[in-house]
Amino acid sequence: MVHDVDTVYLALRARILSGALAPETLLDATELEHSFGVNEKKVRQVLSSLCGDGFLTRSKSNYSIAVLTHAEVEEWLQIFCALVELGAARLVLDGDPKGESLERIASKDASSLPAADERFYLWTLEVYSSLLGGQQAKLTEFANQLVPPMFFRLLGLAEFGTKEGAxxxxxxxxxxxxxxxxxxxxxxxxxxxxxxxxxxxxxxAQLDDRNAGSGLDLLGGAERTVERRITGHINYLRTPSAPKQLLPRLRPDQVAVVKGFLPD
Structure with missing residues (x-):
């Protein structure tokens, strides 16, 4: 039996990312209470945090696994790409000092870590936040408010898929x-x-695997942490602090517009 709410969060997040819990699956708080051995209040704290991080959607008091479309993921990718482009350009204009900071982060040997290891994901966050100008930079704040944490999880897995972050x-x-x-x-x-x-x-491709229930097995990962944001902050479950996303989810009639950005 599990008694720590952080552990419940980590277990559910891993099952969502791996596809073990399929999109649109309704989560029953009472069943989770019995499965993990925590009371309903703590279960709802976990569900609220997962919802704030983009892993779940909420309708009244019901929570279900978020359904992500390729159009939504591509929109987030394009937004994040634009922000990183701006950050990298500013880094060049500012000169060498920030380049040294970026080089120090990039020198960490993450290539030998498996995708399930939290250290690989945290390394990708460090690199991206440095490209954006640092954890306190305005561009990093924008990324935190425009792109949900779940996207960064999928992006981290995709980074690993390109020859371990090469x-x-x-x-x-x-x-x-x-x-x-x-x-x-x-x-x-x-x-x-x-x-x-x-x-x-x-x-x-990672999104396809996740939606098909054949994603990576993330349950054996080491050093799991509650969702760490690109700003460096953590959404502590007992005091949910997920930022309100500035952009609402795409409506069905908007998906066709974004499809033009999708790769062939």
């Missing part, structure tokens, strides 16, 4: 080189665009 590491090298050589900021922005185009297919 594409992201290559992007960092290109941005650092541009910063140190005084090259045009456009070079750094173009490198970001190329990176996200490369990771896009892996991202959409």
């Amino acid at each position: 594409s992201l590491r290559r992007l960092v090298d290109q941005v650092i080189e541009a910063a140190r050589s005084g090259r045009n900021a456009r070079d750094a922005a173009d490198a970001c665009r190329a990176h996200f185009e490369a990771v896009s297919r892996a991202l959409h």
Whole structure:
């Protein structure tokens, strides 16, 4: 029996990401209470936090597994790509000092870690927040409010799918080189665009696996943590602090518009 609410959160999150809990599955608070050995109040704390992080949707008092479409994921990818492009360009314009900070983060050896290891995911967050200008930067705050944490989880798995983060590491090298050589900021922005185009297919494939219930087995991952945001903050379950997403979910009539961005 599990008694810690954080552990309940981690167990449910892993099952959602792996597809063990299929999209649209209704979660019964009473059943979860019996399964994990926690009271209903704590179960609802967990469900509320998962909802705030984008893993669940809520209708009145009912929670169900969020259904993500390719159009929604692509919209988040395009938004995040635009923010990272701006951040990388600013890093080049600001010069070498921030390039050193980015290089220090990128030098961490994450390539030997499995996708299920939390350290790989946290490494990707560190790299991206550094590209955005740091955890306190306005661009990082925008990313935190425009893109839900669940997207970053899927993106982290997609990064691992590109040869254990090789594409992201290559992007960092290109941005650092541009910063140190005084090259045009456009070079750094173009490198970001190329990176996200490369990771896009892996991202959409990961979504297909998750929706089909055949995602990666994340239950054996080490060093699991409650959702850490790109700003470095953690949504502590007893005091949910998920930011209100500035953009609402796509309506069915809006999906067709975004489909034009999808890869062939």
